[in-house]
Amino acid sequence: MDVPWTLVTDLQSTRPTALTSRVPAVDPARLVAELVPxxxxxxxxxxxxxxxxxxxxxxxxxxxxxxxxxxxxxxxxxxxxxxxxxxxxxxxxxxxxxxxxxxxxxxxxxxxxxxxxxxxxxxxxxxxxxxxxxxxxxxxxxxxxxxxxxxxxxxxxxxxxxxxxxxxxxxxxxxxxxxxxxxxxxxxxxxxxxxxxxxxxxxxxxxxxxxxxxxxDGDDYRHRSVEHGEALDDDAVRAALAGRAGATLDDFGALLDHLATVHPSKYGALLDGVTLVGLTGVHGVRKQDVALRLVVLVDRLYDRDVPVLLGGGGTDGLFSEEMRRGGYRKKYYRALSRLGALASEGAALAAATAASTTDAPTTSAPTTSAPPAVGA
The missing domain is CATH 3.40.50.300 (P-loop containing nucleotide triphosphate hydrolases)
Structure with missing residues (x-):
């Protein structure tokens, strides 16, 4: 059955893109203009x-x-x-x-x-x-x-x-x-x-x-731990991203490699128009320079309230105990706290997507080969 071209275009427009495909060019004036809450x-x-x-x-x-x-x-x-x-x-x-x-x-x-x-x-x-x-x-x-x-x-x-x-x-x-x-x-x-x-x-x-x-003085009003070990299955990450406009999907290792090619001042621009980030194969980061770039990305995600879907190992063991005791420990604790909050939002979206898929009524196959009218 031929699918109408307009329907194909619409499906492609909501297919998750990849952050690794983005190489933002940022005018210096924008960097100053974006210095707002x-x-x-x-x-x-x-x-x-x-x-x-x-x-x-x-x-x-x-x-x-x-x-x-x-x-x-x-x-x-x-x-x-x-x-x-x-x-x-x-x-x-x-x-x-x-x-x-x-x-x-x-x-x-x-x-x-x-x-x-x-x-x-x-x-x-x-x-x-x-x-x-x-x-x-x-x-x-x-x-x-x-x-x-x-x-x-x-x-x-x-x-x-x-x-x-x-x-x-x-x-x-x-x-x-x-x-x-x-x-x-x-x-x-x-x-x-x-x-x-x-x-x-x-x-x-x-x-x-x-x-x-x-x-x-005071306690963390969010009453959350900086440790969030729960992770999603990689397939669940992909399923939750399906059909979501503004969603991105990346292999975690590939994204870390890509961040090394983008100046940290452009990480905000890297997220332009992004509403949900999916990462598969999340694993522990052991190189300091790689970890610090990840911290900056997490900060920009948190600033923009972009939920994150974490596959692989999630935040469990993301930064080693040695890192969390070292000179950059504050950065790593902050990143874990913020990434955990964004991952919790992402997990809730994934659960809602899975529930809607399970509860969706089963429809019988059409008896005619004619494609449905787009927009009907």
């Missing part, structure tokens, strides 16, 4: 943050950031020279996973933007990648046009990048740009006091006195 925090506000009364530091942080937003707004009308002569706002949010630091940082950026001023928002890695793509001086010039620069997930595990970021922030502060940053305290270090804050202030010595450190 990601879709996951597009509606974050001070009002939508619900402080836990058991931990007063959460409510205190909200009020302090409200004050910071107002202070940034008041300074916007002053001259560039006057702003250089006054110390701009600089706050640092210290706390464990899931206490709402990124939510509050995004809320601060939204508040400043709503008041008519420019605010940049990006992760530590996105800013270091920006310097790599534009050059240091061009990055300073681009960010100096903003009233506020927010750095999420400030990372202290790479001395070179930390020094680079310290210099960048120092120059921005000298231009009168307000600064805000977050970083994570590891789950096992929550009882050690200002673990991340002490590291942060030590590593950015030239800026330490400018930052007001806000400790945010």
């Amino acid at each position: 990601p879709p996951h925090f597009a509606t974050a506000s001070f009002e939508s943050y619900v402080p836990d009364p058991v931990h007063p530091s959460q409510a205190a942080a909200v009020q302090r950031l409200r004050d910071a937003a107002q202070a940034v707004g008041r300074g916007a009308g002053s001259s560039w020279l006057r702003r250089r002569r006054t110390q701009p706002e600089a706050v640092y949010l210290d706390g464990g996973f899931g206490v709402g630091k990124t939510h509050l940082l995004a809320a601060l950026a939204h508040a400043v933007t709503a008041a008519g001023h420019r605010a940049a928002f990006g992760t530590f890695v996105e800013y270091t990648n920006l310097v790599g793509a534009l050059g240091f001086r061009q990055t300073v010039d681009a960010l100096a046009a903003h009233r506020l620069v927010c750095i999420d997930e400030f990372e202290l595990d790479d001395p070179g990048d930390t020094v680079l970021m310290s210099r960048l922030l120092r120059e921005l502060a000298d231009h009168g740009v307000a600064l805000a940053a977050t970083s994570n305290t590891l789950p096992g270090s929550l009882g050690e006091g200002r673990f991340a804050a002490d590291d942060f202030l030590r590593e950015i010595q030239a800026l330490a006195a400018r930052f007001d450190v806000l400790r945010i």
